[in-house]
Amino acid sequence: METFLVVARHSSIRRAAAQLHITEAAASAAVAHIEKQLGAKLIAKHGRGIALTDAGRVYAGYCRSILGLMKEAHAAVREAETGRLRIGVVSTAGEYVLLRLLASFRNRYPDIDIGLSIQPRDLLFIELTHHETDLVIAGRPPRDNGLVIRARRPSRLVVVSAPGQWPDPLTATWLLRGQGSGTRDTTLALLDRLQIRPRTLTLGTHGAVRAAAREGLGVTLIHSDAIENDLAHAQLEVLDVEGTPLDRPWHAVTTRTPTPTARLFLTHIMDTDQVGAHAFRAARA
Structure with a gap:
């Protein structure tokens, strides 16, 4: 699935193979194996590259969610203070809201590995829906997508x-x-x-x-x-x-089942003793 997603992202067997450090034949064989298992064509030639078929686009969405959930499951069974936290943030909040919070969080929990995804709001909520990030700080999420606003900060x-x-x-x-x-x-x-x-x-x-x-x-x-x-x-x-x-307040958003590190970060950013006037407030249910 990981190989297929990289192929889909690059629209190229050659570029996907280079990123994965495997041969083009191996990348092509991996995709062909999945197509044989599914009994459906996932990619088709398009100009000088390739493009996803309708079936390929559907399958890619499921792959993103499955792989995201697997990473989330691995994180869920680790100790929160030594795990990994994947934060998605819009650029404005990243520069002027998150950095202050992140500095105090890193000082408090130095063993947590933090990854950032800085994207437009719409892409961030897609990543969160696919479990590719653990928590997003941005504007209000779209309704009826299964995401939960955990905290807010006035702006x-x-x-x-x-x-x-x-x-x-x-x-x-x-x-x-x-x-x-x-x-x-x-x-x-x-x-x-x-x-x-x-x-x-x-x-x-x-x-x-x-x-x-x-x-x-x-x-x-x-x-x-x-x-x-x-x-x-x-x-x-x-x-x-x-x-x-x-x-237009900032929102801290997770899925319905936040990871332990996401819960730890939420607790931290709502702790006025730790972050002072920059603290978020718990969202009403």
Whole structure:
């Protein structure tokens, strides 16, 4: 299954074999063996590479969940303080929320092996659904997907620009995050409510959008956590826009059966004695 997933990820037998440090013949044979067992074609030639068939896409989803559950099961039987913790986080929360929490957690539990996945919100919740991460810190997860919000931390979205550059934000260029970003979706929803169709510029990453706003390229909707230093040094200013600021708390999310290390991390980030004002609060059932 692992070989098949690597082949699916790269859309190439050759690149998959190189990553796995096996021969192309071995990688091809592994996929052919699975196809024979299932009685279905999983891959097909596509241009110079390969692509998943409909059956292959279905099978890949199950493989991700099965392998994720196997890793989760291995972690569940270890001692929590010596196990592995896989955290998924959106880039803004990664830079301005998680690092402080992670530093104190590492000092408290130095034997826990920590892995980070920094992705757009939508991809993070897919990874969590497939048990490829243990805990996600991001905006609100989609409803009816079996995920559980365990804790929240207050945060607001505000509209900002370089000081004095855009006195009327409704006529400004709006700077957007990339596809899959919760902030991008919220920005587009805000523009709909304001009934405006301004020029937009998509810059992809949080850092690029923030830097562009500082340079006067436009205005942007951004988490207040990310701009404390910019406001203090007068590099950005908060603009008065109808409907803002928006309450958009950070959520700590797990599956219905969190791993021991995920439970330990949740306990830590809700401990005000350990993390002070940056603590999360337990979510109501």
